[in-house]
Amino acid sequence: MANPQDIIRKNTVVVDDGSGVILQPMTKEYSYVVTAKHVIQNDKDDVSKGFKSLENISIYTVSDSKLKPVDFIYHPVLDLAIIKIDYHHSNIQVFDGHLQRDDRIELWGFPNYNSEKHRNNSVSKDKWLECYVANVVKSTDELIESAPTENPEITGLQGFSGGGQWILKGNKAFLCTIEYKVTTPDSYVNRLCAISAKRISQLLQLNDWQIIKPVYFACFKELESEVFDSLEFQTENNRKKFINTLAMHSNNKAEPKEFSPLHLIQKTNGFVNTIMKDPNSLDNKRIWISVLEFLQTYEILSPQNSWDNEFIEYLSCRYKFLYLGNESWRKNINSIVLFDCEDLNEGGMLVLLQDKENRIFPDTPDYISKYVNPEKLLRNIADSMNDPQSIARANSNNLKGLKIIHMKMLHEFHIDDLEENLEPLTMLSDGDQIKKLLVDRYSEYIKHNE
Template identity: 25%
Template sequence: MTTDESIISYAVKVNSGSGVLVSALSPAFSYVLTAHHVIGDPIVVNRNGQELNIIGVPYRHPDYDCSIIKVEYQSDISQHIWRGELDAGSRISYVGYPRSNVGSDRPYKIYTGTSNDQAHQLIVCNLDNSPSQESIEGMSGGGVYCIRGGHPFLWGIEARMDDEDADARYGRIRCHSMECFDQIIEANQLAKMAPFYMRCFSNLKSDIFHFNAANPGNVEKLRLKLGQLAEWLIDQNMPAPHDLMVRYKRELLLGDKEPDSTVLDRDLWVAYLEFAVVCSILDAVDVIDEAYLESLDRRRRFMYSCSDDNWLWKLSDLIKSARDMLDANGAILVNSPQENAADLPGAEDIQDVLDDIASSPNFRAMTRIDSAHGDIVKTYSFAHLKGLRNKLVLDKHREYGRSSSGQQLAIFKEYYDRAIKEGS
C-alpha cells in the first residue's frame, strides 16, 4: 500500500464534510475525528461508500471546532499519530472529500503542502498551488499528515481556511492539533487513541516465538510451552502494552533518532511479550507486576529499533542507555527487524565503542573510561532477541527435538542465561 493509499483508507465523509478514522483501546468502537461544524443531524459517516453505525452523541471540545464521533469498530485501522512539533517548511499531505468531486469515481482529493506555524494548539499549513476555498469545500475535518520514514502520521485535523478575508482564502488552512482531541478524551474519560492491540497482550500472544527451524517439529513443544507461559503471565494481570508505553516512553527505543511513534509498533510489543517470557524464565517468576518491574528495571531492559540496519552499529547508543538505566552486571535485550542479527557483540565491537566514547571531549569532561564508572560499563550485557533465537533455538533444534517438553524449557533457560551473562 502506498502512502497515499494508506491515508485515503482512513478518510471518511461526515455529513457535509470529512473526517479521519483512528483506533481506540476498545473492541467495541473506533473514533472519527472531525471539525464540529460539519456534523449534521442525523450524523452520517460514510467509509468507502458504506455508512457506519454511530454510537452515542459526538464529543465536542469546549473551545475549538473539533469533535470525536464513536462509530462501529473498524478492525483494519493501523493509524499512527504524530503528537510532536514539525519544523516550519516540513512537507504535509491533506486528504478529504471535496464537494466538487461528489459523484465521481475519485470522490477524495489529496493536497500536498508545507507546515507554516504551530501555536496555541492550532496548525497553519500552506497548500501547493494555492487552491481556493471553493476547491476544498467539503474537506473540513480532513486529516493532515506528515511523512516520517516513509510512513504517514496523522498530525492535525483541518477546520477552515486561515485568512479572515474571504477574497484572500487561497492555499492556507487552519488545523487543530492532536492535543485538542486528547483533551476531549481526557475530559470525557474516553478510551485512549491507540491501536486496539495496546489494550492487552492477549491480542499479541499468537504472534510470539515463531521458530522457523530446519525441522519445526523439533521445537514445536518448546514453542507451545513458551506460549503457555505467556498466556499465564497475561492471565495474572501483566500490565497492558499501553500501560508499559506510558511507564517507559522513549526508554523502550534504541537511539535518539528513533521516531516517538515507534512505541506503538505492533512488532515492538510482540517482542516485548517475548522479552517478558524470557525474563520470567530466567528469574523463575510467574507474575509480572509493578513490584517485579521495579526489581527488573536496574537489572535488565528491553529496547527496540524499527530499523533493519545491523544492530551492532548502535552499540554506542546501547552503552549510553545502559549507563543511564542499569546497575553493574545489567543487561539490555534488543529487538529489531534484522532477521540475521548476531546474538551478541564481540569483545572487539565493545572495545571499539568504548575507545570511541573515551576519545570524545564530552566524555572526558564527565569521567574517564578507565575510572570506576568505566569498569561498571564493562560489566553490561547486550544481546539481540532474534540473534539469540537463531543461535540458541534454531541452530540447536535437534537437541530440543531429543528432549521432553519440560527438558526443552530447562535447555532454553540454561542457554539464554549463559549467553546473556557471557555478553558482558
C-alpha cells in the first residue's frame, strides 16, 4: 500500500507559476485540477482583466506528463478555481470534517524561484516538489489560517498558490484546504491562508459539475469485478460457479445511475449508515462491494424487473446496513440496539458490516431481542439507556423482532457444504440446480417474511 506522502506527490501538479491538486469526479471521462483562481488570471492581482485561454494554461505532473485543460470554473468571491482536464485518475479524498486549532497539516507545492532544483526544466518536476508543516491557528467553514513550524522565507513559498494542505490520518491523506496567500510581517512567512476544501463541492454544485466522489459512487457496475473476491473456495472452478450464477441473475441491473451508492446515501433514510464519526467513512469501497454482494444474493431469492426507486423503497423498509469499521460488534452492541430502525417493518433485518475479519460471530443469525430482553439486559446497555428516547427506541426495535445479520457470516455459514454439492455440476447443463442450491441455503437467512 502506498504511503500517504506518495499519494500526495502523485496528485500534486504544477499549474503555470502556481500549484494544484488532481481530483476525481464520478466519471472516467475527465478529471479536475483544483487551484487558486489568481493562478489562471491574466493579472494575478486584478481579476477584472480576465483569465488565460485554455491554450495558455500549462499543467504538469511530477512525472513530467502534460495534462490538457478543457474547461474551467472559478468562485465568484473566493480565490478558488477548478480546471477540467482529460481523464487522469486520482483517488484523493476531500476532508469533510472541521479542522481544530493546533491540527497538524502539510502544505505541498512547487516553489517558484529559480535555482538548480526548482522550476528548472532540465530537472524532473518530482524534484521541484516541497512540503511545509503547519499548525492550524484559525478555522472556519470557509477559510483556514495556519502557522508554519519553521518560519520560511517568502521566496520559499512563492509558487505554492493553489497547492493543497493535507491532514494525515493513519495511512490516509485527506485534502483539507487550497492555499492562496501568505502573510509576511517581514521577510518571513508567519501565516498560510487557505480556502476550506468544503468550498470545492460548493463551486462544483453552483456550476452543475460532477462532485468529488469515487467513480463507483455513480454506478454499482464499477464494483462488479470485485464482488465475492474475499470468499475462499477449495477450488476456483466452484468459486466461479457460485459467482457466475449470482452475476447472471443480476445481469445489467447494477447499471442504472438512479440506483447507485450516491443515490442510496442521498435519497434513502439511512439504508446504509455507520457508527463511525469520520464523515468520509461511507466512502469505504468495501461497504459498497458488500451491499452489491447482498443485492446479487437477494436477486436469486426475489427476482426484480429492475433495480429502481420502487425496489429500493421496498428494500429500505426491510433491511438496513450498519458499518462498524474496525470496531468489534460486541463492544458496540448498545449502538446496534439503539440504532434508528423506526422505518423498518416488523421482522426487519440489520446487516452489520465490519473491516476486521478475525472476529467471533454467532453461529446463527441474531435477534435484537437477545440483547434487550428485560430479564437478560446487558449492564452496559442498561447504563447507556438513561433517556426516554433511547429506551423507546430499544423497546421498538425489540418489539419488531428485528434480526441481526453479520455480512461476514452470510456466506461462511453455507460455503463448506455448498462446495461438495457444486462439484459435480456445470453451469451449462445444471444452471437451475445450482440456483436452487443457493436459494435453499440463503432464503432462510436473508429472505424477509412478508
